[in-house]
Amino acid sequence: MIRRIDSFSNDTVKRIRSLRDKKARRAEGRFLAEGLRIIAEARDSGLLPDALVYAPPLHPLAREIVHQALDHGTDVIETTPDILAKMSGKDNPQMVLAVYPAPATDLARLNRSAAPLWIVAQALRDPGNIGTILRTGDAVAAGGLILIDDHADPFSVEAVRASMGAIFTQTIATARWDEFVAWLRAGPGQLVGTSLRTDTDYLDATYDQPCFLLVGNESQGLPPEYEAECDLTVKMPMLGRADSLNAAAATAVMAFHIRAAWRHRG
């Protein structure tokens, strides 16, 4: 049954709104996704939310998902645009938002043979970059994203939005560097980093499977000891004045190139 909520002080409104904060997400083990496109992407991946909130009128696709969610046992709530705006913290909120259980993120869950390419990102600070990298991971059919050291929350509203639904299709793991290295070296895998301190052009290198593409922090790049652990470091030529790319842009260039190299090798 659909519940109708018309009060700003309703406990459910407050609880959902609280998921904008990392602490509440961690305590509840849930996260917030806004917008029909992302919620439809979750549904297409077989995931229905714990709670779904909308303000009428309902888009036909949203109506379809509401019915599926009701069958699934989702807490479906109809409310006003103003209350939705309060929950989403935006003046022009999406007309639908949903709460999902956050998956576990331990390394042990990863099956490295499930995909030829994995993305590993070190100390990313920008949730938008994390979401964009997840979206790129989906596009290249990466197995998932491994987040190393302290990083922005991949389940933040901003990261979820930038992922355009890839938060539901990409496996996410988090680990300290030494944990990751121990896990990596317990099985097959080529660790590939980009560096300014190598002469190997990224176009001339050979990429093995499974390939773990290691991306550095936005402002510092990879620490030297992380580079030293790589099986292969490659250089992306920088033809301009600056010596760097946006972390998510660099990841996309490398991931598409590695895929392309495999296709051309046959």
Place this chain on the structure above:
Amino acid sequence: MIRRIDSFSNDTVKRIRSLRDKKARRAEGRFLAEGLRIIAEARDSGLLPDALVYAPPLHPLAREIVHQALDHGTDVIETTPDILAKMSGKDNPQMVLAVYPAPATDLARLNRSAAPLWIVAQALRDPGNIGTILRTGDAVAAGGLILIDDHADPFSVEAVRASMGAIFTQTIATARWDEFVAWLRAGPGQLVGTSLRTDTDYLDATYDQPCFLLVGNESQGLPPEYEAECDLTVKMPMLGRADSLNAAAATAVMAFHIRAAWRHRG
């Protein structure tokens, strides 16, 4: 001479702060850049600001730029972290910010033979994407960025920050689509768009010089009539569930691939 300002209500403080708004930027013909790295990038490109504001202590590189700015006739202002925070609208402001004259953005300024690759972006909404694309443009030594139709302001603080200084090295032009097409067809140039409605893989296409890489809006992609105008449309294979990449990530993949194709062709 360095001026010292200790009052929040100082007119210069208010004027600089107003540059966070697009209207004021347009009225003044100036824009704001925050952070030493970007201001140093401008200096390295031969540009010193009209005004420069800092809170002590000064980083040695900032001190060097302050001296050059004083010689140049820049209005150099020393102030407190609190007042700097007010100007920049952030709790943890960069310790230096600067005001630059906004360059003219008419198409007629572009010299298409100055570079083999140009980026053309249609109706981009996200200033972060514009800045990231400028940064990518710098990395591939593009001639500049042509912004088509209604778009976010490339001189917004957010775009300038994401450009990491490329706002000073990339030429920027703005134009309506019909103006752009008229200009493009008055000289040599291959217009290349990415599309889901073509069978040509981006890896198999031939890219001519000068190449104008056309990027579509974040949520809609390219309108069909824009695609129809392209001399070449190519498909980037999407191996996952979603059928799209972030606009700035897609631009980076295409721009690096075009450069790579030219290198391999010799």
